[in-house]
Amino acid sequence: MDAGYGHVKVIRDARLSVAAGEVVGLVGRNGAGKTTFLSSLIGMLPSTRGSIRLNGQELADLPAHERVRHGLVISPSGGRLFKSLTVEENLLLGLTQPSAAALDPVLQVFPELEKLRMRYAGKLSGGERQMVAIGRALILKPRLLLLDEPSEGLAPLVVLRVAQAIKALRENGIAMLVAEQNVKFTDLICERWFHIDKGVISTMAEAQK
Template sequence: MAKTSEEILRVSHLDAGYGHVKVIRDANLSVAAGEVVGLVGRNGAGKTTFLSSLIGMLPSSRGSIQLCGQELAGLPSHERVRQGLVISPSGGRLFKSLTVEENLLLGIASATPADLEPVLALFPELQKLRGRYAGKLSGGERQMVAIGRALVLKPRLLLLDEPSEGLAPIVVLRVAEAIKSLQQTGIAMLVAEQNLKFTDAVCNRWFQIDKGAISPVASSP
């Protein structure tokens, strides 16, 4: 896909944390249209905290979060989702007592099975699982459903938190293929990962996070 300079996400001088404990410090990061950007770091480096601050699950104390030029800082999470910022959380968190189809359609009040067509095209494995309860899925199947649930919301920017975490190597490859396919549709993505091989396979460029500080990586991790 040809690169574009159109900016989807611009994060500037962002501080965020829990109460008086500052975890994210003066963060600056950008994602362009059609780009897959990695945020790499070890466990506890601040990856999930940063994504939580972007989506509004954790309030920021300073800085700017702009999606397609619109300021999101200060907006509640549902308004950020409405603007096109959507997250697929780590661990493929689903409602275990609901079926795969119910989980996929959960985020849209007026959703119909037709809304699942793009998801089933990306993950045809889910077609036969539509009526299965989420609590009976494997880790890889849960991750596919979690990503699919985010896609039903038609994101401008998709945040992926540790999409390879806890998955068998063959499933990690399958998720990597899905991310590459999504990029071809023009969806921009920010991928938080500690798996450097996975990041190298799916991302155009990277940022490193360490103790809440984010810095660009000049070359492959």
């Protein structure tokens, strides 16, 4: 797959796959093309060449909201929560028919959010914001969950908590592609990972368990 901004090609001939229940890492420094690659997968940035397939369904020609309906969901870097909305409102934001029952899968993974449901997102800690961001993606029932820098800016103990949650989602059969700078975190949660530099994906490696 190729992708970029206008005439500027950022991603060049990118190829990788993720199986159900597998966590695959995409490791690279800041500016290497990780976020651009995830943005092109989700449809926020058009790909200029190639195929994006999920469960045999071609998604490359579909708009972003249709890709979400097929199960391709992203948790963006920094969470991008609405600070003036509560945790519950942020979690339910993407649903056409929001209900309290829809929160159950999120609270099973992040029971800490139960007591925070009515707290405004602007008053959350960094770790709490990340839990809400992942929960908001989870509530859309992803088949392939894209996680952009989930450990960024978090304290070590919170990083471990996020890793625990990702492992729990893997056991539920959700495929995940995790874009990270933190190689130690990638090794903690991924079976294998790829390196990306200047928009070129290469060097598949097995995680060191």
